[in-house]
Amino acid sequence: MSYIKPKFEHPRAPKNALGYTRKEYxxxxxxxxxxxxxxxxxxxxVDACFELSIEPHRVxxxxxxxxxxxxxxxxLNNSHGFNSVHGRMPSVATGANLANRDLVYLGVSGDGDSASIGFGQFAHVIRRNLNMTYIVMNNGCYGLTKGQDSATADQGSVSKAGSVNNFEGIDMCAIAIELGATFVAQSFSGDKGQLIPLIKAALSHSGFSLINVVSPCVTFNNNPGSTKSYDxxxxxNEALSSLDFVPVKEEITTEYDEIDVKMVEMHDGTFIKLNKLHQGFDPQDKLSIINALQVARQKDEILTGLLYLDTESVELNDLIGTVNKPLNSLTEKELCPGSEVLEKINAGLR
Known part of the structure; x- marks a missing residue:
């Protein structure tokens, strides 16, 4: 059986600013x-990268x-890719990012990969504010090994086999906010209207962006009693806000009353257009969203939308002062500054 898609493409397929069709993504x-x-x-x-006109080879x-x-x-068949060992994707992403800050880094993980064996690496990539988008596809179970509960399975949820989970589930968004993530969102795989703008905003954010996506496992965790099922x-689902991502230089339009719309500027000059449905909710107020997540948990609600955003953060490369050029493009002259400079460095260490 072939898993290669046919090369046929409609001659009038829409193109983005780069002249690419969706097929290139x-x-x-x-x-x-x-x-x-x-x-x-x-x-x-695919839709988010196409609409942002990101060059696939830069991802x-x-x-x-x-x-x-x-x-x-x-x-993104035409992008760079690295499939790491279980739970170790953050360290690979960190090394690659420090070696070449010109690329757009997109990490994809699961609740088992990030909340169990990789929980330590998940924590440290957040607190370092690595410039990447980190998407957790959260289904509350281990789908490759017959559906055992994962660390994000909610207490009291019932598996397909009928067993009840007795343990408190890890809230990936609350943990990320506590650890210093500068962009935190939550969504549902069945809501592309919300998810696509969130991905576009995350990819445009300078710093660590987490999107926790509840993504039902139709084989092992889509049954009555599961809190990760479609139904x-x-x-x-309790949406905190209606969200649109507005790329820079495009006309800003809105379907909402301007009084209720908040425009949040990103680092690159683009905007998130946020319609605040919950009175008093501010995505830049860390305490308010932590409280809202706790209240939602007690009411068995799943908050979705942009939860937290820090537009004043400094991403890791800028924080530690790495060079702007990819390391593999540095010349001998740049790598070896000369004996006088090396002597000053050594003198400062004595």
Missing amino acids: EGSLSTLCAGCGHDSISAAI AKLSGIGCSSKTPAYF YVREH
Whole structure:
């Protein structure tokens, strides 16, 4: 069986600012289960990169192990890719980012990959504010190993086998905000209208961007009693805001009353257009969103939308003063400044 998509393309397919069609941003045919939420997230990534007119060869997509970590094969075929070992994607992303800050770094992980074996690396890549977009495809189970509960499974949720989870689930968004993430959002794989603008905003943010996406596992965790099923999320989804991402130099339009719309400027001059549905909610107020997440948990609600944004943060490369050029392009003259400079460095260490 071939998993290569046909090369046929409609002659009048829409093109972006680079002259590319959506096909240039696609990948191979998915081998995941039919109806898997992860495929919807892959499609949203394709749409976001196409609409932002990101050159595919400037994207580095990284992943670990799991159903979610297979998805980079299904989008951006013409991008760089690295499939790391279980839970170690953040360290690979950090090394690559420090070696070449010119690329757009997109990490894809799962709740098992990030909240269990890779939890330590997840924590440190956040606190270092690495300039990357980190998408967690969160289905609350280990889909590759027959559906055991993961660390994000909610307490009291019931698996397909009928067992009840007795342990408190890890809230990826709350943890990320506490650790210093500068862009935190939550969405649902079945809501592309919300997810695509969030991905576009995350890719345009300078610093660490986390998007936790509830993505139902249709095989092992889409049953009555699961809090990660399609029906449960649709019934308990509480959207904090309606979001549009407005690229720079494009006309800013809105369908909302201007009094209720907040324009949040990103580092590159682009804007997030936020319609605040919850009175008093401010995505730049860390305490308010931490409180809102706790209240939502008590009410069995799933808050979605842009949760937290810090537009004043300094990303890792700027923080430690790395060179602007990729390391592999540095010449001998740049790498060896001469004996006088080396003597001054050595003298300062004595």
